[in-house]
Amino acid sequence: MSVGSVPAGYEVKDPGYPTPEENYLTNSRGLLTWAFTLDHKRIGVMYLVGVSVSFLVAGLLALGIRLHLFAPEGWLFNNSFFKWLAPDKAPNDIYNQVFTLHGAIMVFLFIIPSIPAALGNFLVPVMLGAKDVAFPRLNLSSFYLWVAGAVFFVMALLASGLDTGWTFYTPYSTTTDTSVIMATTGAFILGFSSIFTGLNFIVTINTMRPPGMTWFRMPLFLWATYSTSIIQVLATPVLGITLLLLIAERTMHIGIFDPEYNGDPVTYQHFFWFYSHPAVYIMILPAFGVISELISVHSHKRIFGYRFIAYSSIAIALLGFLVWGHHMFTAGMGPMTTIIFSALTFTVSVPSAIKVFNWLATMYKGAISLTTPMCYAIAFIFLFTIGGLTGLHLGTLATDMHLHDTYFVVAHFHYVMVGGTLVAFLGAVFHWWPKMFGRMYNELWGQISAVIVFLGFNLTFLPQFVLGSRGMPRRYATYDPEFAGLHAMSTWGALLLGVGLFVALIVLLVSLFKGKKAPANPWGAATLEWACTSPPPFYNFERAPVVGDPYEFGDIQWDGASDRYVKVEPKRETIPTEKPSESPAHAGE
Ligand code: HEM
Numbered sequence: 001m002s003v004g005s006v007p008a009g010y011e012v013k014d015p016g017y018p019t020p021e022e023n024y025l026t027n028s029r030g031l032l033t034w035a036f037t038l039d040h041k042r043i044g045v046m047y048l049v050g051v052s053v054s055f056l057v058a059g060l061l062a063l064g065i066r067l068h069l070f071a072p073e074g075w076l077f078n079n080s081f082f083k084w085l086a087p088d089k090a091p092n093d094i095y096n097q098v099f100t101l102h103g104a105i106m107v108f109l110f111i112i113p114s115i116p117a118a119l120g121n122f123l124v125p126v127m128l129g130a131k132d133v134a135f136p137r138l139n140l141s142s143f144y145l146w147v148a149g150a151v152f153f154v155m156a157l158l159a160s161g162l163d164t165g166w167t168f169y170t171p172y173s174t175t176t177d178t179s180v181i182m183a184t185t186g187a188f189i190l191g192f193s194s195i196f197t198g199l200n201f202i203v204t205i206n207t208m209r210p211p212g213m214t215w216f217r218m219p220l221f222l223w224a225t226y227s228t229s230i231i232q233v234l235a236t237p238v239l240g241i242t243l244l245l246l247i248a249e250r251t252m253h254i255g256i257f258d259p260e261y262n263g264d265p266v267t268y269q270h271f272f273w274f275y276s277h278p279a280v281y282i283m284i285l286p287a288f289g290v291i292s293e294l295i296s297v298h299s300h301k302r303i304f305g306y307r308f309i310a311y312s313s314i315a316i317a318l319l320g321f322l323v324w325g326h327h328m329f330t331a332g333m334g335p336m337t338t339i340i341f342s343a344l345t346f347t348v349s350v351p352s353a354i355k356v357f358n359w360l361a362t363m364y365k366g367a368i369s370l371t372t373p374m375c376y377a378i379a380f381i382f383l384f385t386i387g388g389l390t391g392l393h394l395g396t397l398a399t400d401m402h403l404h405d406t407y408f409v410v411a412h413f414h415y416v417m418v419g420g421t422l423v424a425f426l427g428a429v430f431h432w433w434p435k436m437f438g439r440m441y442n443e444l445w446g447q448i449s450a451v452i453v454f455l456g457f458n459l460t461f462l463p464q465f466v467l468g469s470r471g472m473p474r475r476y477a478t479y480d481p482e483f484a485g486l487h488a489m490s491t492w493g494a495l496l497l498g499v500g501l502f503v504a505l506i507v508l509l510v511s512l513f514k515g516k517k518a519p520a521n522p523w524g525a526a527t528l529e530w531a532c533t534s535p536p537p538f539y540n541f542e543r544a545p546v547v548g549d550p551y552e553f554g555d556i557q558w559d560g561a562s563d564r565y566v567k568v569e570p571k572r573e574t575i576p577t578e579k580p581s582e583s584p585a586h587a588g589e
């Protein structure tokens, strides 16, 4: 290979393309080799398919909600088709079930496992230069626990539905005759899946870093995964116990949460949010990790303030445990308690703001390429910032009294969860797609999808801030005609957002069949996953890779002759005394 720009005395390192036998997708064939695989990359791909299908289902339910809210008296579920489908259900009951399922599927089946389980599984070992995660069998069982949890959700849907909202608040959840037990059992099982994944990553990152990769030479995505895993392991058991108590209350009326038997429903809220507030960081921290990688790689510039970004992930993980009470300002806690929770809530904004500042500083004077992943990353910074700042309105006692349980809240959490995590997830999928499947996609259509998603998203959720501040409550199937204009805008936005997501899906699917072959390092990144071929070989690396600085872009150069990025290194004059071993040094079992 001839490389024009390489100066004398330097050599080119480029792994080239994998042969079909060594590529993890084709090294063994047949459905069973996938079903029983212990390869973290295949498990990651299976999760990716699973969470994408869940997202599609929950997304269609969202469109259902929005179409119903097209008219003040309700539209979609008043339709004669639904009268035929569910003759004994009033449109409002259908509405309750649809938004509950939308929320529950989005939270439990999509967003919590999306980045950590699907992308984390694929990326954590490759970024570490390792062969696999620490416990490959535990990893496969996490995936099947996810499947089992999803089956329970489907069964709940087919049995008598669910109408409690995704929070399962008591006392309603102990009295409604929908399938609360089935759904909470599903969530309970999903909890184990989440705990096992977290445990696996903690052990993997602690024990399988290659020689030379100190904590501060770890890519920031790994810091984010590590912090997320801590939350998964510490907080999820609380949800499990809470759901067991809820089932016990429902079946045996012990009097834990139900005032009729001397229980206290607010206790349920404390238990629930003690998990679910940290859980919002399970959703957003991995996204932060993704954005740190995307911004620095596509600005071709060292990430600004590496240590601050790394420490702020840990700070968010720990502070996140102290603020759950901000969901309960109106539930009747004492005044001092509410003040303390409010003050603590503000502290979390400090590490979050540090990250946004550092991303912007990284972009400043960088050589930005507006690739598809970068478009999504920039959209993320806009949307997450709006989501984060409006969180301050909700964390402030006086304004929250007015905004609680209105559409302002709906807009806020969608800006964080959709504008933040989903957009980061899309950016991540586009960034690592060539690595995962060895194919490039159509860049122009990728960028178009990002623009449509950004516009559609804002058209959907910006009007909801206004609706909420004017008093439109959430979870209502009908509303005052005064709100009709803003609701209609929001519904049009949702349709546009749907178009954008559909375009993204098509771009990726087409690339699988028609995309041009991806080189090992299409973006000129310095982290280890780009040092192996695309798609990676079965064992990721032939020998333990030499660990460099994950954000040193100096020795990665564009080579016009071969139309790809290559790594150039000074030719070594002396023969290394230690021969690199033939198998990866720190490979798991
Ligand atoms: C894709 C476009 C989406 C649209 C158009 C949409 C729309 C809606 C609407 C209209 C509601 C009902 C609000 C209410 O009355 O309280 C809702 C609730 C909710 N959504 Fe979405 N949503 C979308 C995506 C997502 C995503 C990606 C997530 C999470 C990852 C999510 C999580 C939730 C949750 C947790 C609820 C609350 C459900 C409840 O109150 O029980 N949504 N969404």
Ligand SMILES: [Cu+2]
Residues within 6 Å of the ligand: 276, 277, 280, 323, 324, 326, 327
């Ligand atoms: Cu919270």
